[in-house]
Amino acid sequence: MTGAELITLALLIPLAGAVGIAVTGRFPNLRETVTLVTAVALCATVLSILPLVQAGERPALDVVSLFPGVDMIFRIEPLGMLFGIIASSLWIVNSIYSIGYMRGNKEQRQTVFYVCFSIAIFGAVGVAFAGNLLTLFLFYEILTISTYPLVTHKANAEAKASGRVYLLILMGTSMMLLLPAIIWVLVEAGTTNFTPGGLLVNTTLSTGMIGLMLALFIFGIGKAAVMPVHSWLPAAMVAPTPVSALLHAVAVVKAGVFTVVKVVVYIFGVDFLATSGAGDWLTYVAGFTVIAASVIALMQDNLKRRLAYSTISQLSYIVLATAILTPISMIGAMLHIAMHAVSKITLFFAAGSIYTAAHKTEISQLDGIGRLMPWTMGAFAVGSLSMIGVPPTAGFISKWFMLSGGMESENWVAVGVIFLSTVLNACYFLPIVYRAFWRAPSEQDNHPPAHGEGPAPVVLALTITALGVLALFFFPDVPLGLAEAMMAEEIAR
Amino acid sequence: MTVPGEINWHEHLPVLQVVVPLSGALLAAIVREGRLAWLVAMIACWAMPIISIALLTQVIASGPISYAMGGWPPPVGIEYRIDQANAYVMVFVSIMAALVMTYMPRSTADEIRPEKHGWYYACFLLCLAGLEGMLASGDAFNIFVFMEISSLSMYVLIALGSDRRALVAAYQYLMIGTLGATFYVIGVGLLFTMTGTLNLIDIASRLNQVEHARPILAAMAFIVVGLGLKIALFPMHLWLPNAYAFAPSAATAFIASTATKVAVYLLLRYLFSVFGVEIGFEATPASGLFLTLAVMAMIIASTIAIFERNVKRMLAYSSVAQIGYIMLGIGLVNQAGLTGGIAHLFNHAIIKGTLFLAIGCVVYATGITRVASMAGIGRTMPLTMGAFVTAGLGLIGVPGTAGFISKWYLVQAAIEAGMWWIAAVIVISSVLAVIYIGRIVEIAWFREPSDRQVRNPPPEMLAVTIALAAATIYFGIFTDFSGGGAAEAARVLFGGYPR
Numbered sequence: 001m002t003g004a005e006l007i008t009l010a011l012l013i014p015l016a017g018a019v020g021i022a023v024t025g026r027f028p029n030l031r032e033t034v035t036l037v038t039a040v041a042l043c044a045t046v047l048s049i050l051p052l053v054q055a056g057e058r059p060a061l062d063v064v065s066l067f068p069g070v071d072m073i074f075r076i077e078p079l080g081m082l083f084g085i086i087a088s089s090l091w092i093v094n095s096i097y098s099i100g101y102m103r104g105n106k107e108q109r110q111t112v113f114y115v116c117f118s119i120a121i122f123g124a125v126g127v128a129f130a131g132n133l134l135t136l137f138l139f140y141e142i143l144t145i146s147t148y149p150l151v152t153h154k155a156n157a158e159a160k161a162s163g164r165v166y167l168l169i170l171m172g173t174s175m176m177l178l179l180p181a182i183i184w185v186l187v188e189a190g191t192t193n194f195t196p197g198g199l200l201v202n203t204t205l206s207t208g209m210i211g212l213m214l215a216l217f218i219f220g221i222g223k224a225a226v227m228p229v230h231s232w233l234p235a236a237m238v239a240p241t242p243v244s245a246l247l248h249a250v251a252v253v254k255a256g257v258f259t260v261v262k263v264v265v266y267i268f269g270v271d272f273l274a275t276s277g278a279g280d281w282l283t284y285v286a287g288f289t290v291i292a293a294s295v296i297a298l299m300q301d302n303l304k305r306r307l308a309y310s311t312i313s314q315l316s317y318i319v320l321a322t323a324i325l326t327p328i329s330m331i332g333a334m335l336h337i338a339m340h341a342v343s344k345i346t347l348f349f350a351a352g353s354i355y356t357a358a359h360k361t362e363i364s365q366l367d368g369i370g371r372l373m374p375w376t377m378g379a380f381a382v383g384s385l386s387m388i389g390v391p392p393t394a395g396f397i398s399k400w401f402m403l404s405g406g407m408e409s410e411n412w413v414a415v416g417v418i419f420l421s422t423v424l425n426a427c428y429f430l431p432i433v434y435r436a437f438w439r440a441p442s443e444q445d446n447h448p449p450a451h452g453e454g455p456a457p458v459v460l461a462l463t464i465t466a467l468g469v470l471a472l473f474f475f476p477d478v479p480l481g482l483a484e485a486m487m488a489e490e491i492a493r
Numbered sequence: 494m495t496v497p498g499e500i501n502w503h504e505h506l507p508v509l510q511v512v513v514p515l516s517g518a519l520l521a522a523i524v525r526e527g528r529l530a531w532l533v534a535m536i537a538c539w540a541m542p543i544i545s546i547a548l549l550t551q552v553i554a555s556g557p558i559s560y561a562m563g564g565w566p567p568p569v570g571i572e573y574r575i576d577q578a579n580a581y582v583m584v585f586v587s588i589m590a591a592l593v594m595t596y597m598p599r600s601t602a603d604e605i606r607p608e609k610h611g612w613y614y615a616c617f618l619l620c621l622a623g624l625e626g627m628l629a630s631g632d633a634f635n636i637f638v639f640m641e642i643s644s645l646s647m648y649v650l651i652a653l654g655s656d657r658r659a660l661v662a663a664y665q666y667l668m669i670g671t672l673g674a675t676f677y678v679i680g681v682g683l684l685f686t687m688t689g690t691l692n693l694i695d696i697a698s699r700l701n702q703v704e705h706a707r708p709i710l711a712a713m714a715f716i717v718v719g720l721g722l723k724i725a726l727f728p729m730h731l732w733l734p735n736a737y738a739f740a741p742s743a744a745t746a747f748i749a750s751t752a753t754k755v756a757v758y759l760l761l762r763y764l765f766s767v768f769g770v771e772i773g774f775e776a777t778p779a780s781g782l783f784l785t786l787a788v789m790a791m792i793i794a795s796t797i798a799i800f801e802r803n804v805k806r807m808l809a810y811s812s813v814a815q816i817g818y819i820m821l822g823i824g825l826v827n828q829a830g831l832t833g834g835i836a837h838l839f840n841h842a843i844i845k846g847t848l849f850l851a852i853g854c855v856v857y858a859t860g861i862t863r864v865a866s867m868a869g870i871g872r873t874m875p876l877t878m879g880a881f882v883t884a885g886l887g888l889i890g891v892p893g894t895a896g897f898i899s900k901w902y903l904v905q906a907a908i909e910a911g912m913w914w915i916a917a918v919i920v921i922s923s924v925l926a927v928i929y930i931g932r933i934v935e936i937a938w939f940r941e942p943s944d945r946q947v948r949n950p951p952p953e954m955l956a957v958t959i960a961l962a963a964a965t966i967y968f969g970i971f972t973d974f975s976g977g978g979a980a981e982a983a984r985v986l987f988g989g990y991p992r
Binding site for chain 2: 039064065066067068072134136138141142143147152155156157160163164167168171175179180183184186187
């Protein structure tokens with residue numbers, strides 16, 4: 001099959017899956033089979049595009065003209081490939097997990113849940129493969145809308161309030177800031193196509209205007225959760241854990257930072273932004289977010305909220321690495337999209353496993369739980385180490401590149417931020433691991449009902465991702481190769 | 494070649510556009526019996542899209558059509574003149590009429606007493622004939638006649654609403670509508686005095702030779718205010734919320750998606766084709782005035798919509814705000830802005846049509862229009878409310894929906910004109926739409942359904958509603974008609990009449 005056909009297939013599969021899930025909704029076993037088959041088919045399709053991209057091809061698909069000069073167009077470059085692989089492969093694991101979690105917790109309205117999930121993945125794949133800003137924006141909004149019913153799944157007062165924050169911040173920022181920025185790019189450059197080397201290179205914008213445009217993008221892309229547009233992410237934690245795991249640690253938030261990286265590389269151009277100096281402020285904003293979110297995470301007792309603030313902090317790592325504007329740091333940023341995805345989904349899986357088996361949500365309740373749930377907490381420990389950046393975990397690789405970039409360009413602010421936040425990461429993750437394995441269970445927990453591990457699909461899923469965290473340390477070839485290919489293309493221009 | 498004495502139907506399409514619904518109305522009034530009258534109306538309504546699409550293709554292929562009424566050549570006789578601008582509007586007005594007619598029999602049976610059905614369908618057709626006449630005619634006074642036909646029949650349609658307040662609403666509209674028509678006809682009178690003609694093209698060509706500009710400007714002011722009342726241009730919108738709220742469901746959907754749009758078309762026709770940009774905008778503060786009123790409509794009416802308790806009134810205020818978008822496109826006085834405005838005519842017609850039809854289904858199923866009573870309705874009527882939300886996304890202007898296309902053009906036009914604050918207002922108003930649509934979503938899905946008896950809406954009502962909701966998505970992605978057609982219409986209007 002040609003690249004264009006594969007792109008069509010990759011977009012249609014999750015949509016068809018959504019329809020299939022809706023139709024088979026009355027038969028849960030059949031419905032879950034449809035989900036799994038869809039996920040596997042999507043992943044296989046996306047992976048079959050990988051050799052093309054690695055061989056230097058850039059598969060493209062021009063669907064329809066939306067406005068004069070602006071088409072709905074898909075074009076897969078290495079970064080989009082990477083994001084597509086992350087989202088689609090983790091969807092398989094997450095589906096296995098969802099089955100265990102949703103059934104274990106006897107959640108209501110599971111059909112709606114799986115349908116929206118499938119549409120959200122459709123949105124993520126569209127974002128990954130988008131060939132211009134407008135197409136990306138379209139799928140970005142599909143992702144927002146399709147995750148709203150997931151965030152508000154519980155349908156209680158708290159879910160409603162969180163849903164409001166979620167929708168208003170994500171949609172508000174995208175409409176008020178991101179959309180004008182996109183149209184501004186169109187007016188200046190006559191197109192919004194992602195162009196290696198940058199689209200705005202030949203325009204005559206003043207430094208101040210470039211800085212303003214960059215600000216519209218950074219704060220308009222609310223999904224990247226750069227402070228002060230981060231508060232939707234902790235709010236979204238009211239969702240069932242599989243949603244927090246795949247969407248609010250991987251698909252949605254990574255769509256945000258992915259868009260940031262794409263805008264910097266393909267719209268502004270790394271060189272252009274570096275020489276103009278219009279992006280210098282971003283180091284400080286991202287650095288502040290990294291530190292501030294870590295400090296807030298330190299103060300959270302609710303496990304999912306701590307993870308959420310950790311995500312905010314880690315997302316700004318990626319923005320920070322992008323703001324350093326050297327090839328090495330950009331590679332670090334791209335790698336961190338992958339590395340953080342696998343690590344953070346493991347942590348969320350563990351949190352959901354604890355909730356399902358023990359109905360515990362607070363960190364202070366976790367004394368000695370590692371003895372009852374060794375697999376879960378073992379995986380949690382692996383994920384934690386990766387967050388801190390300790391070898392042999394995936395997080396070490398990306399942090400290495402980001403630090404190298406910071407040192408090479410003598411951006412000591414960035415280097416300082418990374419060091420400080422590593423310490424903070426250790427401060428808020430290691431106590432959890434310590435508590436789980438080395439503290440005795442509190443008195444009341446010794447009485448029955450004692451609990452064991454989470455449901456089998458849940459444990460299976462978190463074991464797979466934990467192994468993935470380790471595997472990516474030893475075999476980072478695919479993401480590294482894609483990241484390098486992208487920077488090589490950028491520099492060649 | 495045609496044989497003498499034989500009628501060549503093809504040539505008479507412009508007038509058939511008016512004749513078909515007019516004779517349909519007569520027939521429906523004669524048969525009186527509800528079902529039979531509906532059948533007549535149905536045939537007439539479905540003939541209309543065929544005619545208008547044939548006209549549009551003909552105009553695209555071979556340029557504007559001039560039709561001399563009764564064989565009297567213009568400017569002596571009445572001219573019907575079809576070009577890409579009014580053919581475009583005709584197409585969607587006639588399609589909306591056909592769809593609403595398909596939707597309406599059981600909704601009507603539910604809301605209106607049986608002996609009135611015949612009259613109801615007759616008035617519907619009369620209204621349609623009036624609207625089509627306003628679109629097709631190239632004669633200033635003839636337009637006034639059709640305006641009265643459509644308005645008078647619309648008062649009846651509104652007054653037939655099952656709530657007694659419908660009578661007050663109809664009376665309110667009667668007063669304001671008559672005022673609007675009077676202003677319009679005064680303006681036409683002034684034009685006739687100054688130019689000695691009623692033919693629009695003729696007026697346009699003679700305006701240059703008129704020595705005194707003041708009466709011309711006065712004429713323009715009268716016409717703009719007269720049409721502004723019909724358009725419900727803020728702050729001349731006071732008749733609209735009650736009229737929409739208390740008219741029968743199907744009538745609301747039809748009026749909301751066509752009547753104000755036709756008036757907007759006329760305003761465009763006068764400002765751009767007859768007066769032209771030089772007189773219309775450069776010699777007057779019209780641009781600034783439109784922009785100011787548009788911005789006020791978008792912000793104030795949207796804010797009122799957030800606090801409305803009756804869902805039909807909420808949608809009505811939303812309409813006032815959406816008309817603001819259209820006026821904004823006119824006020825920007827550039828090609829992109831006008832394209833956006835015209836595209837929004839079409840897009841808003843589909844979107845608001847869907848919303849009112851969905852509410853019609855809800856009314857049929859439960860009898861409620863209060864927002865607070867809609868608790869849990871998203872669970873009990875998932876298809877209807879799914880269509881409602883889809884159209885709601887279009888109203889917000891989410892990409893992938895028709896509403897996004899027009900907003901894109903408008904924002905682009907604002908940036909091109911260097912008016913960043915307008916772009917800001919557009920997006921702020923979109924966020925207000927998120928709030929008032931989101932409020933319905935929250936009530937419809939997050940509150941527990943009451944154990945009230947719910948009837949399932951009949952298949953044809955659901956089918957039309959869902960089809961229109963799907964069109965909201967379709968025209969958001971395939972923009973040949975919504976965007977491309979609007980751009981052509983804007984080009985034709987901007988070019989003015991040949992002088």
